[in-house]
Amino acid sequence: RHDSSPADQYQPSLQGIDAAALAQPGTRPGDPVLTKEEFTRANQIYFERCAGCHGVLRKGATGKPLTTDVTRQNGYDYLRDFITYGSPAGMPNWGTSNELSKADIDLMARYLLNEPAQPPEFGMTEMKATWKVVVPVDQRPTKQMNKLDLDNVFSVTLRDTGEVALIDGASKQIVTRIKTGYAVHISRISASGRYLFVIGRDAKINLIDLWLEMPATVAELKVGNEARSVETSKYKGFEDKYAIAGSYWPPQYVIMDGATLEPLKIVSTRGMVYDEQTYHPEPRVASIVASHFKPEFLVNIKETGKIRLVDYSDIKNLRETEIEAERFLHDGGFDATKRYFMVAANARNKVAVVDMKESKLVKVIDTKGDKPHPGRGANFVHPKFGPVWATSHLGDETVSLIGTDPAKHPKEAWTVVQTLAGQGGGSLFIKTHPKSHYLYVDTTLNPEPEISSSVAVFDIEQLGQDKPKYKVLPIGEWSGIKEGQRRVVQGEFNKDGTEVWFSVWNGKAQESAIVVVDDKTLTLKKVIKDKNMITPTGKFNVLNTRDDIY
Numbered sequence: 001r002h003d004s005s006p007a008d009q010y011q012p013s014l015q016g017i018d019a020a021a022l023a024q025p026g027t028r029p030g031d032p033v034l035t036k037e038e039f040t041r042a043n044q045i046y047f048e049r050c051a052g053c054h055g056v057l058r059k060g061a062t063g064k065p066l067t068t069d070v071t072r073q074n075g076y077d078y079l080r081d082f083i084t085y086g087s088p089a090g091m092p093n094w095g096t097s098n099e100l101s102k103a104d105i106d107l108m109a110r111y112l113l114n115e116p117a118q119p120p121e122f123g124m125t126e127m128k129a130t131w132k133v134v135v136p137v138d139q140r141p142t143k144q145m146n147k148l149d150l151d152n153v154f155s156v157t158l159r160d161t162g163e164v165a166l167i168d169g170a171s172k173q174i175v176t177r178i179k180t181g182y183a184v185h186i187s188r189i190s191a192s193g194r195y196l197f198v199i200g201r202d203a204k205i206n207l208i209d210l211w212l213e214m215p216a217t218v219a220e221l222k223v224g225n226e227a228r229s230v231e232t233s234k235y236k237g238f239e240d241k242y243a244i245a246g247s248y249w250p251p252q253y254v255i256m257d258g259a260t261l262e263p264l265k266i267v268s269t270r271g272m273v274y275d276e277q278t279y280h281p282e283p284r285v286a287s288i289v290a291s292h293f294k295p296e297f298l299v300n301i302k303e304t305g306k307i308r309l310v311d312y313s314d315i316k317n318l319r320e321t322e323i324e325a326e327r328f329l330h331d332g333g334f335d336a337t338k339r340y341f342m343v344a345a346n347a348r349n350k351v352a353v354v355d356m357k358e359s360k361l362v363k364v365i366d367t368k369g370d371k372p373h374p375g376r377g378a379n380f381v382h383p384k385f386g387p388v389w390a391t392s393h394l395g396d397e398t399v400s401l402i403g404t405d406p407a408k409h410p411k412e413a414w415t416v417v418q419t420l421a422g423q424g425g426g427s428l429f430i431k432t433h434p435k436s437h438y439l440y441v442d443t444t445l446n447p448e449p450e451i452s453s454s455v456a457v458f459d460i461e462q463l464g465q466d467k468p469k470y471k472v473l474p475i476g477e478w479s480g481i482k483e484g485q486r487r488v489v490q491g492e493f494n495k496d497g498t499e500v501w502f503s504v505w506n507g508k509a510q511e512s513a514i515v516v517v518d519d520k521t522l523t524l525k526k527v528i529k530d531k532n533m534i535t536p537t538g539k540f541n542v543l544n545t546r547d548d549i550y
């Protein structure tokens with residue numbers, strides 16, 4: 001798993017922090033002494049390879065705490081061996097996989113015996129210094145200047161080149177590639193369908209105007225050192241007015257002007273863990289969605305397990321509703337009516353349900369699988385149980401179906417009504433469309449190449465049967481690519497719901513592709529290849545992303 005394959009990149013990293021700028025905290029007598037150069041190098045390795053799991057402040061998250069009370073107790077030899085060999089619990093074997101040299105491992109073991117470096121804050125002054133309006137609002141067109149069918153454009157992350165590609169859904173041609181921050185995570189679309197927001201892992205946002213003759217960046221802003229989420233206001237009367245981005249470091253969110261990205265208000269997410277009520281200095285912002293019921297953003301805060309409903313109708317007198325949910329909130333999506341939002345607490349095997357109309361927690365549900373990872377999840381009408389929302393799991397083959405219709409199916413609502421067995425663990429995303437009869441489950445991070453390069457498809461009408469069977473689509477094979485692991489990731493529908501697109505994600509120096517499947521016949525429709533299609537991962541169809549159709 002740790003052989004520099006794309007799957008390694010699933011480990012969070014903090015590429016955005018300038019390691020050289022961090023001051024070395026005071027050492028105690030007996031601590032190993034690091035030179036300035038060694039300290040800088042160790043910081044860099046730590047932020048790129050370790051901080052995503054162990055936290056910037058080393059307080060632990062997905063990985064164990066690495067504060068000096070723990071590391072000094074374990075000692076140098078233990079740390080060196082642990083870094084070298086890893087553990088079955090998920091610590092990569094940095095040494096035996098040759099990802100880190102012996103010298104670097106020695107350095108990291110010594111570094112961890114020292115106090116952690118305090119990474120920089122990123123407030124209004126720092127943000128404003130990065131803010132650029134490339135095309136002022138009054139110089140932008142007042143109507144669409146190109147002939148693109150914008151609703152059917154896909155914004156595709158080209159992960160390792162720091163770009164997004166806009167692909168025309170009908171011709172399947174790349175319309176343009178736009179330079180972005182590092183390894184863009186997601187794309188979101190403004191309520192009018194005009195503005196596309198993308199955010200890099202380095203917390204750089206590009207605001208792209210799709211109405212320009214050739215869509216391009218019209219404003220840029222860096223909101224921190226490390227981020228994953230961006231969203232725009234969707235409620236009636238606030239269309240395109242605001243944007244919001246959440247960061248991993250510093251732990252905060254920022255509300256921006258929707259047309260210029262001017263940062264307006266920064267709110268820290270530091271605070272108490274929901275259950276223990278102990279202070280956490282680094283609660284990262286995971287997924288964010290915009291409510292369709294109120295002028296509110298829903299902000300998921302990972303380490304404290306809190307969901308904040310941020311009322312953006314009056315940001316000078318900002319009101320937040322704070323919901324106690326579960327720790328390690330990560331990704332999620334709405335039910336078909338968009339009234340309920342379901343978010344996975346991956347490391348707790350739970351899904352929390354929020355009622356967007358009442359601004360209240362409905363329930364925290366045990367998903368009956370290991371590490372739910374829905375992406376946005378998948379909504380469909382089950383032949384026996386009525387409307388359900390589904391998630392697959394990172395840790396095992398379980399696909400869990402949760403009832404979402406308390407009015408007409410009260411018995412099924414907010415319980416796991418059925419679990420399906422997919423191909424195996426390592427699933428990241430699950431997908432269907434209101435017009436589709438199928439449920440697609442990827443297994444991107446499964447260690448078996450055959451499984452990671454294919455997807456399982458369930459026929460929704462047959463889910464009433466005992467132990468429903470799935471069909472396997474060999475997407476990697478269909479791509480015609482012969483090299484690499486050909487990891488297949490994240491299905492996304494076109495605007496009509498007739499095609500589902502999958503990325504075949506290979507290493508940077510290898511060939512990658514997008515494979516388009518005909519949803520009716522489950523056959524190959526088209527392979528999109530291009531010398532510039534380097535490491536495609538997330539794909540975001542404009543209409544489906546704007547209207548939260550999944």
Ligand code: DHE
Pocket residue numbers: 009010011012013052157159183184185186201228229230285286287288289330331332375376428429489490537538539
């Ligand atoms: Fe993601 C969504 C965080 C690794 C592809 N990812 C998300 C969201 C979060 C997140 C918080 C939800 C955003 C939202 O809805 O507002 N992802 C993280 C990580 O912390 C993690 C584990 C490690 C890291 O260093 O980033 C991680 N993610 C990955 C990958 O390795 C993936 C597979 C490939 C890539 O491009 O880097 C990846 N994540 C995605 C995609 C989505 C996503 C495609 C959006 C799915 C959708 O359909 O909306």
